[in-house]
Amino acid sequence: MKNKIIPLALLLALASCGNREQKVPKTDTTRTTEHVNSNAPPEPGSDEDVRISTDTSSLIKEYSTKHYFSDLKEKDAFTLKLYGKDLSTSKGLLEVKNARNQLLYQYRFSTIDLLIDPESMPESEQAARINEIFKHYFDEDKFRSPAITGAQAFEEAFGNPNAADKADWEKIKANKQAIRFSHREGYEGMVGIAYSKERKKAMPVYYSD
Template sequence: MGTFHHNTLLLCAFLSLVILAGLSGCTEKEKKDPYIYDLPDSVHNMLPPAKGELLFMDYKTVDFVRKGSKDHFVIRVMGPNFLESTVVFEIFGTTGNSLYRDSFRAFQLLGQTELNLPNPSIQEREEAIINRLKHFFDKDRFRSPAIPSGQTFVEDVSVDGIWQETAKRKDSVSFYYLIELDLRIKIVFYPETGKVEVYERCC
């Protein structure tokens, strides 16, 4: 009976170690990918396969094309590390149609503040990039109407044609994102092309 009891204890201890190892593996995976947010299947199926290791992914669903349209904004970062990776920003309509796509190097998200740091370390620069990515879809990046009444066309900043037509639409919604030393790229749905277009670039 003593031997049986001893063997039972050993078996229980072994199983406990196996379970703990499994839980540890799950925890490690969560720590390894802290910047990848799950997408709904309907949105995930719209995306082309990632090129390279996926470092960051986030999304936001917005009534952008029109009220109730539920368009999907998705940002992904792919590459060996944040400083050498590529950012892909895409917008899809409710049916999965591509409305907008832009890609740029992740280091272009570094602003003047980060670049002015005295001898910034790799970690400091990566943290600055990650911080910008986390705030990419902040609420204050969206505005309606896209062009407030009284705002004037500025040559070399505003996109001729698209800007004027957008200014007429009081129900338009715009979004802007920052790259290259705080350059603001402002985009809006443009009915004439059925796509999301840039209507203003300004520092």
């Protein structure tokens, strides 16, 4: 009788230990999952991601204006920001946003590229010329309407036109109220942009060098 009782008691004890061990991984898994989620990187493009990746301490100059562009009832915001340690080595960021703060256009560039033969200039002259360019960056003569004149042809508007852009370009041309904004590209290039209702953003409509 004793031989039967002892194995049964051992069996019950082992079963009890096994039940306790099964609960531990569940608790650890829950705690680990919470830890991973709380430290997960922000989703690309989210507000948190932008806040973490933007170093506003390097902003050295900012120019802005408001002008009719995508809407004839509400003005859009045109902003030019320069980031870096000094003006001649700074990077430029041009952005156009509508009244609802939606990004319509963005253009990044190296400030020094706006100058012809900058190596031959002292830094003071580089800074003076760059300041002069940005002082007039949003002058009224940079805006014009219609965005594309009747005499202009798509094939002549660019040095190397992309056929995929022609349909939207023609619709902008047909809109006599469309507004074009032109900005510098390099030391002698000019890019003209206009708002496309089909794309819901600005697109290049003209380039000259």
